[in-house]
Amino acid sequence: MKPIIEFRKVSKSFGETEVLHDISLTIVENEVVVLVGPSGSGKSTLLRCINGLEMVTSGDLVVNQIHLPRQKRSVREIRKEVGMVFQLFYLFPHMTALENVAFGPKKVRGFSRREANHIAQDLLDKVGLGDRGHHLPSELSGGQQQRVAIARALAVKPKVMLFDEPTSALDPELREEVLNVMTLVAQEGMTMMVVSHEMSFAKKAGTRLLFMDDGRIDEDGDPAELLLNPQTERLQNFLRHVGY
Amino acid sequence: MTFEWSIIVESLPSLIEGAKLSWYIAITGIVGGLVLGTVAGLMRIAGTRAVGGRTYGFSLFLSRISQLVAFGYIELIRGTPIIVQAMFIYFALPLLIEVITGLRGVRFDAVTAAIITIMINAGAYMAEIVRGAVQSVNKGLVEAGMAMGISRLQLIASVISPIAFRRAIPPLGNQFIISLKDTSLFIVIGVGELTRQGQEIMASNFRALEIWSAVAICYLIMTSALALTLRFIEKRMRKI
Ligand SMILES: Nc1ncnc2c1ncn2[C@@H]1O[C@H](COP(=O)(O)OP(=O)(O)OP(=O)(O)O)[C@@H](O)[C@H]1O
Numbered sequence: 001m002k003p004i005i006e007f008r009k010v011s012k013s014f015g016e017t018e019v020l021h022d023i024s025l026t027i028v029e030n031e032v033v034v035l036v037g038p039s040g041s042g043k044s045t046l047l048r049c050i051n052g053l054e055m056v057t058s059g060d061l062v063v064n065q066i067h068l069p070r071q072k073r074s075v076r077e078i079r080k081e082v083g084m085v086f087q088l089f090y091l092f093p094h095m096t097a098l099e100n101v102a103f104g105p106k107k108v109r110g111f112s113r114r115e116a117n118h119i120a121q122d123l124l125d126k127v128g129l130g131d132r133g134h135h136l137p138s139e140l141s142g143g144q145q146q147r148v149a150i151a152r153a154l155a156v157k158p159k160v161m162l163f164d165e166p167t168s169a170l171d172p173e174l175r176e177e178v179l180n181v182m183t184l185v186a187q188e189g190m191t192m193m194v195v196s197h198e199m200s201f202a203k204k205a206g207t208r209l210l211f212m213d214d215g216r217i218d219e220d221g222d223p224a225e226l227l228l229n230p231q232t233e234r235l236q237n238f239l240r241h242v243g244y
Numbered sequence: 245m246t247f248e249w250s251i252i253v254e255s256l257p258s259l260i261e262g263a264k265l266s267w268y269i270a271i272t273g274i275v276g277g278l279v280l281g282t283v284a285g286l287m288r289i290a291g292t293r294a295v296g297g298r299t300y301g302f303s304l305f306l307s308r309i310s311q312l313v314a315f316g317y318i319e320l321i322r323g324t325p326i327i328v329q330a331m332f333i334y335f336a337l338p339l340l341i342e343v344i345t346g347l348r349g350v351r352f353d354a355v356t357a358a359i360i361t362i363m364i365n366a367g368a369y370m371a372e373i374v375r376g377a378v379q380s381v382n383k384g385l386v387e388a389g390m391a392m393g394i395s396r397l398q399l400i401a402s403v404i405s406p407i408a409f410r411r412a413i414p415p416l417g418n419q420f421i422i423s424l425k426d427t428s429l430f431i432v433i434g435v436g437e438l439t440r441q442g443q444e445i446m447a448s449n450f451r452a453l454e455i456w457s458a459v460a461i462c463y464l465i466m467t468s469a470l471a472l473t474l475r476f477i478e479k480r481m482r483k484i
């Protein structure tokens with residue numbers, strides 16, 4: 001059980017406002033951590049600190065043996081090992097699905113165009129879009145775009161995958177196809193951190209559930225147990241609120 | 245007073261010579277201006293989120309300096325008339341060079357001064373166009389690129405530029421046309437471009453109606469050619 005992400009008393013402020021307070025948290029390899037919490041509680045910020053899209057203000061954040069903020073100049077090395085999937089997909093609009101997925105292998109890992117296309121085609125097959133490679137993002141449904149975005153992140157061969165509300169911009173009938181792909185990735189042993197209010201996914205694929213409130217992690221435990229038996233009133237209220 | 249077509253036919257060879265020179269100055273100046281404008285536009289927003297997020301240490305220092313230099317250049321050019329810029333480059337710059345370096349007799353010929361003027365002038369306006377186009381690229385796309393671990397340069401080259409370029413084409417086209425028409429101002433430094441050719445023919449035969457109609461149409465043909473080329477490029481790119 002090798003730790004791959006370690007928050008040691010990490011805080012993050014935007015200007016004067018502190019939004020993460022003294023977080024300590026260790027994620028080990030193969031964990032599938034589902035992160036829930038009310039809006040504005042700091043879930044996205046926590047994820048974005050891990051790959052340096054936001055820089056922590058104090059404490060020590062160790063990702064794949066690189067320390068932030070001390071080694072912030074090496075943040076690119078972290079990003080190569082940490083893939084990210086966003087709520088709004090953010091596929092490159094001028095590239096086809098295949099080009100989007102081949103981009104990482106080519107530009108980050110230095111594969112030839114042929115090899116990169118091969119890797120990309122395999123991943124598109126895996127997410128069930130093997131026949132959509134030549135389409136532009138604008139020609140794909142939201143669910144398809146998000147699956148391409150997952151393939152694009154996987155193509156860089158990261159050790160960790162971060163998902164920030166990957167299904168919340170999708171119509172309910174498109175969520176399942178994305179969650180299925182995520183479950184598949186989890187089953188293959190990927191270390192994952194997922195911000196999501198899909199409790200079915202947390203129970204099925206999650207190995208750990210974190211409840212964040214107001215910049216702190218208030219609960220941390222086994223998903224099935226926590227959902228059955230939430231300790232704090234805040235989590236009970238929250239679960240009721242998301243309709244669980 | 246009648247409209248004499250023969251006057252136009254007679255003066256056509258000189259007008260075409262002038263038009264060729266105007267076209268040459270404009271195109272050379274625009275191409276140079278595009279390079280200068282792209283560099284200045286990117287320098288103006290170096291180290292900001294629009295081009296890959298903040299920098300640290302020495303690169304932070306460098307990006308601040310770049311921003312300042314680009315800002316100074318853009319404001320200097322936007323804040324002065326192009327005719328003054330042309331006069332300055334043609335008459336004053338050689339003197340300035342002499343004052344600074346002690347080199348005497350450095351002089352540009354009028355056409356070179358004209359090209360440099362268009363380049364520097366168009367460059368400043370194009371820098372603002374480039375900056376606007378780059379800043380209009382969705383921040384999420386920039387972050388998605390960064391999150392993959394590509395370098396800033398790769399991010400700018402493969403993600404930001406292709407998207408920004410599409411946005412920039414219409415305003416760039418506009419600037420191309422303005423620059424082409426601005427070449428008519430070089431009459432003041434004695435460049436034999438289209439307007440000056442017209443002026444000279446006019447001075448010898450006083451046929452204002454025919455000559456200025458012909459000159460106007462020559463400009464119209466050249467600006468249309470520019471506009472059509474840009475529309476063609478726009479059409480050929482993938483719709484996004
Ligand atoms: N770039 C920023 N500048 C200033 N404040 C910010 C910035 N990003 C986030 N915040 C603030 O930090 C706090 C945490 O935001 P964050 O986006 O991490 O919450 P979240 O839990 O992801 O919420 P949601 O469920 O709505 O996505 C909020 O109060 C937010 O206003």
Ligand SMILES: [Mg+2]
Pocket residue numbers: 043044045164
């Ligand atoms: Mg969020």
